[in-house]
Amino acid sequence: MKSFYIIGFLVLMMFDTLAQISFKFASVHAMPLSFDLPWLIRVFAHPWIYGAFVGYIGAFFTWMTLLKYAPVGPAFAASHLELISVTLLSIWLFNEPLTFIKIIGALFIIAGVFFLARDESKADVENVPYNIHS
Known part of the structure; x- marks a missing residue:
């Protein structure tokens, strides 16, 4: 399940990054x-605006899938890794x-994700029911 989270949040980061970078390129080309x-025509004449749409739609479906399985606290923090x-791009x-x-x-973002994920994994271990037959 850990690899599911890692891959899922990397995909979410990829889609969110695509959306933000595409919006920046679209805005630069629409000036x-x-x-x-005429401005709307300039916006929709460049493929970057469609990259933003793909990024947001992909991020939405990835986020919904992750929320189905991931704890909300670490998921919310990890969703801000983009x-x-x-920034780097x-x-x-x-x-x-x-x-x-x-x-x-x-x-701070990386530390927050780390601490929330660590706290969540401790809570999972503490809430594991004990087998009385062992």
Whole structure:
């Protein structure tokens, strides 16, 4: 079951990252922002907006599947791992700076996922019913 969670959250991170990066590319290609028909045509003329749709739909179905099996606390924390992948890809794709604050934030996200998952696994061990026949 552990590998199911790991693979599932990696897939969720992939879909969420695809959605965020695609939205960024779509917004760059749709400039200038004008909220009129020509702007909408520019938005939907580029394939990046469809990458965002695929990312969000894939993330939704992956998230629903994970929630069926995973504990909510660690699942919610792990669902935010895409903030790290989006930050790293933004450095490479959009020349955004990697700041000390971003590094600290990423470390807090990773620590939160680790501690929530560890706490959940302890709770699972503590709640295992004992076999009185052993």
